[in-house]
Amino acid sequence: MGFDFNSLLAFIIFGVTIGVVYGIVALGISLIYSGLDIVHFAHGEMYMFGAFFGLVLAHNVGVPYPVALIGAMILTAILGMAVERVFYRRLTRAGGGYTVAGMGMIICGFGMSVALVNAAYFFFGAEAEPFRANLDYIPRLTFPGDINVPESYVLTAIISVLLMTGLHYFLRHTKTGLAVRAVAHNKDIAYLMGINVPLMISLIFGLACGLAAAAGVLIGPMQSVQVEMGYLMLMKAFAAAVVGGFGSLPGAILGGIMVGIFENLGAAYISASHKDIYAFLLLILVLMFRPSGLFGVEAKVKA
Amino acid sequence: MLEIKGVHAGYGNLKILRGIDMKVQTGGIVALLGGNGTGKSTLLKAISGLIPLMEGEVTFDGVSVSKLKPHERMRLGLVQVTQAKEAYPAMTVEENLVLGAYTRKDREATKADLQKVYDFFPVLRERRKQLSGTLSGGEVQMLVIGRGLMASPKMLMLDEPSAALAPKVVLEIFANINRIAKSGVTILVVEQNVRMALILAQYGYIIRDGVIMMQGEAKELISDPAVKESFLGGSVSDTTKALRN
Ligand SMILES: Nc1ncnc2c1ncn2[C@@H]1O[C@H](COP(=O)(O)OP(=O)(O)OP(=O)(O)O)[C@@H](O)[C@H]1O
Ligand SMILES: [Mg+2]
Numbered sequence: 410m411g412f413d414f415n416s417l418l419a420f421i422i423f424g425v426t427i428g429v430v431y432g433i434v435a436l437g438i439s440l441i442y443s444g445l446d447i448v449h450f451a452h453g454e455m456y457m458f459g460a461f462f463g464l465v466l467a468h469n470v471g472v473p474y475p476v477a478l479i480g481a482m483i484l485t486a487i488l489g490m491a492v493e494r495v496f497y498r499r500l501t502r503a504g505g506g507y508t509v510a511g512m513g514m515i516i517c518g519f520g521m522s523v524a525l526v527n528a529a530y531f532f533f534g535a536e537a538e539p540f541r542a543n544l545d546y547i548p549r550l551t552f553p554g555d556i557n558v559p560e561s562y563v564l565t566a567i568i569s570v571l572l573m574t575g576l577h578y579f580l581r582h583t584k585t586g587l588a589v590r591a592v593a594h595n596k597d598i599a600y601l602m603g604i605n606v607p608l609m610i611s612l613i614f615g616l617a618c619g620l621a622a623a624a625g626v627l628i629g630p631m632q633s634v635q636v637e638m639g640y641l642m643l644m645k646a647f648a649a650a651v652v653g654g655f656g657s658l659p660g661a662i663l664g665g666i667m668v669g670i671f672e673n674l675g676a677a678y679i680s681a682s683h684k685d686i687y688a689f690l691l692l693i694l695v696l697m698f699r700p701s702g703l704f705g706v707e708a709k710v711k712a
Numbered sequence: 713m714l715e716i717k718g719v720h721a722g723y724g725n726l727k728i729l730r731g732i733d734m735k736v737q738t739g740g741i742v743a744l745l746g747g748n749g750t751g752k753s754t755l756l757k758a759i760s761g762l763i764p765l766m767e768g769e770v771t772f773d774g775v776s777v778s779k780l781k782p783h784e785r786m787r788l789g790l791v792q793v794t795q796a797k798e799a800y801p802a803m804t805v806e807e808n809l810v811l812g813a814y815t816r817k818d819r820e821a822t823k824a825d826l827q828k829v830y831d832f833f834p835v836l837r838e839r840r841k842q843l844s845g846t847l848s849g850g851e852v853q854m855l856v857i858g859r860g861l862m863a864s865p866k867m868l869m870l871d872e873p874s875a876a877l878a879p880k881v882v883l884e885i886f887a888n889i890n891r892i893a894k895s896g897v898t899i900l901v902v903e904q905n906v907r908m909a910l911i912l913a914q915y916g917y918i919i920r921d922g923v924i925m926m927q928g929e930a931k932e933l934i935s936d937p938a939v940k941e942s943f944l945g946g947s948v949s950d951t952t953k954a955l956r957n
Contacts, residue, residue, distance in 0.1 A: 584814065591800060591811055597762055598798050600782035601791070603815035603863065 415554035420673045422552065426562045427631075428669020429569040432662035433624045434646035435653065436576070437617030439661045442650075443593040444613035445501050447511065450518030451492070452621055453643030454525035459485040459622020460634045461533050464540055474542040478568070478626045482619040489618025490611045496521060501610070522639070529636045540629030561630040572623055573662060576616070580658075589613060641685060645672075648692040654702025663704050667691065713738040713867055713898050714759070714790070719768035721758040727766065728754045730922040736867070741889070741899040743913035743930065745906050747942075751922045752902045753795050756869050759900075760792035761785045773866065787815050789866030795875070795902070799855050801845025805836055808844050808855055812862030822862070829858040832888050850881035857888070867898040874905045886912050910934040 434456055441449045463481035466472050472480065493501075500514045544560035547567075551557055580586040591599040592609040600606050624642070625634075632638075645668055650656075653664025668688045675687030695703060714736040722728040728751045736742045746752050757763045759770055761782035770778050777785045786792075799808050809829060813822045830837035833854040839847065844855055853873055860868050873889065874882040886908060893899045903909035910916055910930045918926040918939065926938065933939050 587803075587807065587811055588814060590803070591814075594800050594802070595798055597782075598794065598800075600762060601760060601786060601794065602811050602859075603783045603786040605781075605783050 415556060416677070417674075418552065418554065419556045420677045421670055422556065422558060423562065424670035424673030425666050426558075426565050426669070427673070428649070428666035429662065430565060430624045430627055430665070431642070431645045431649045431668050432653075432665020433569060433572060433620050433627075434642055435649035435661035435665050436573075436658060437620040438646055438650050439656050439658055440613055440617045440620075443656045443658075444589070445497075445610060447497075447501060447514045448518070449617070450515060450643070451521035451525055452617070452646070453639030453641075454522050454529070455485055455489055455618040455621040455639075456625045456642050456646075457529060457634075457636065457639035458488060458525065458625070459618075460540070460625030460629050460638065461529065462622065463626035463629055464538060464634050465533075467540070467542060474544065474626075477542075478623060481622045481626050485622030485625075486615035486619035489621075490615045492521060493614040494611060498607075498610075522643075526636055526639070533636060535636060537633040537635035539633045540626075542630045544630065561627075565627045565631075568623065568627060572620065576620075576658075585609075585612070645685075645688045648688045651692055652695045652703055654704045657702070657704060660702055660704040664702065667703070713773060714900070715769075715771040716755075716759065717769045717771075719755075719758055719770065720766040721754060721763055721768075722766065723754075723763065728922050729758060732768070732919075732922070732924055734917055734924065734927075736898060736900055737915075738898055739893075739896070740915070741893050741901060741913040743909040743916040744900060744902045744919060745904075745909060745916055746919035746925075748904075750919050752919055753871055754922075755919065756792055756794075756871055756900075756902060759869065760790065762792075783815075786863065789864070790869075791860050791863045791865035791867065792869040793856050793860040793871060793873075795871035797849070797852050797856055797875075799844040799847070799852050799859070801843065803844060804841055805844050805847070805855060806840040808859050809836070809840075809862050812859035813864070816862075816864060821864070825862055825864060829861050832861070832891065833858055850877050850885070853877060853881075853885060854888075857885070857892075861892065861897070865897055867900065868892065869900045869902075871902045872904060873901065874903060874908065882908065906939070907934070 434452065438449060438452050441447065459481045462484045463477045466477035466480045467474055496517060497514065500517055542561070544564055547560040547564050549557060549560055550563050580590060588599065588604045589609055589612065591602060591604055592606055596606050646665070649665035649668045650661050651664070652667050653660030653662070668691060671691045672684060672687040676684040716732055716734040719729055719732040720727060732755060744752055744755065754763070758765055761777070761780060765778050769776055772785065772788055772790050775788065777788065777790065800811070803811070809826060813825070816822050835851055836854055836858055839851065844852065847855060857870065857873065870889065873885050877885070882905065889899060889901065890912060901909060901913065910933055913930045916928065916930050916933045917924050
């Protein structure tokens, strides 16, 4: 097989697009981590529920794809906030991180993941469903060298950039965003500033779950939607978060892109049947040589 | 302004405060003194609501606040600055100050207060675009006091504003606390620096093992033999003696 520069470029373009989606899920995991000091192990299921909500809205209700995307984000945000309020709040109030409650939170997250998967089997069935989205109004991109980028990839890139800019603007330039950052750094002080801390925690959870849902609806038209899809996404998003530097928001996106590229190149040039291994290979390499992540800082500086 | 009746509080099952009664009148400065680990910070947290009361009552401005969350108490004008001197290191000086005014809706007055804080602490104006994580200890102390002021408090509780600062900086901060009090904010200040605190304050409480051991006019406390014995000892000859042993 001769080396073909054009196909390398294509693999990179696809890798970046998929990687950005990993990054969006990782962004939510990082957001929750910096806000509550917990790693949310049921986040893959939020992604899965988001995909199904989008699917139901688009197919059964019949709304246009962008409306389904927004609707899925809102529904999943509500689901996430409810789960946090009812199941996690008591544990996170007792302390996250390395405390006993923090340990309990990890187990609770796994439990929630299993519970949500089963709920999804009940509601959505075991079949993998194709996500048929009408994306005719999105232009297909053609890069020099006959690289064709399908609509769903173009859309993913556009939406991802919008979401990231929106989140950045919210966190950096609005008063509520300032409050979210304050809560992420120190809850007691945030309380003393008059910030409604429990409300901000709900908001953080809602945002993170909404982002996961967006990723689910974006991936939908590229792959099919199925109940078990959350597990692998969690692992890859997790790898993205660690590669980028856990808790760092820009790191999550960059980590996601790294994972996406690495995985696509691995599949193309090493072996396509082991596609899912490369993310973890990268994870292990990063952990061996730069445990704080490629873009992370040595100490934990949040928000 | 603030009335504390029979307050018991602590952490989990661990009781630290065992029946505290205290009153802070409107205007002026009240000092809360005591050795390490006697429960001073715990008392402030119980007043601001960061820890729940086990027993007793806290009344602020005639309203019982015992059941309110910290952010609700803060909205009544009861503002605490913690001992940890925590500014938000990843935010600029000005973002920190703006955060102090988080609950306020009166934009013009808030802007005027920001200038007032900068007038109290000119160094903060010079550093306003700097990340607060890069400030010196004294500057951070000024920042957290300034941030407390941005909430336009009726009462400001300060937890050891002089801790770990050079004498000259302490003097500057105490002078500013005095000016803040003169501007109409009631102050409850926790201090280890007993002599300075009693010069600054009009009234003092001394806490030991979670109970108020002694209270009185600052002038009287400072010359009280028992206070002298336990807190104001440490003349040069005492220190020399202790070091030789
Ligand atoms: N979060 C906590 N959990 C459990 N115990 C605590 C906690 N914070 C403080 N304590 C304990 O409560 C007691 C009183 O602490 P507190 O912080 O009120 O002392 P303090 O008078 O402010 O002392 P210092 O002058 O050293 O700040 C101490 O024995 C301390 O170990
Ligand atoms: Mg203390």
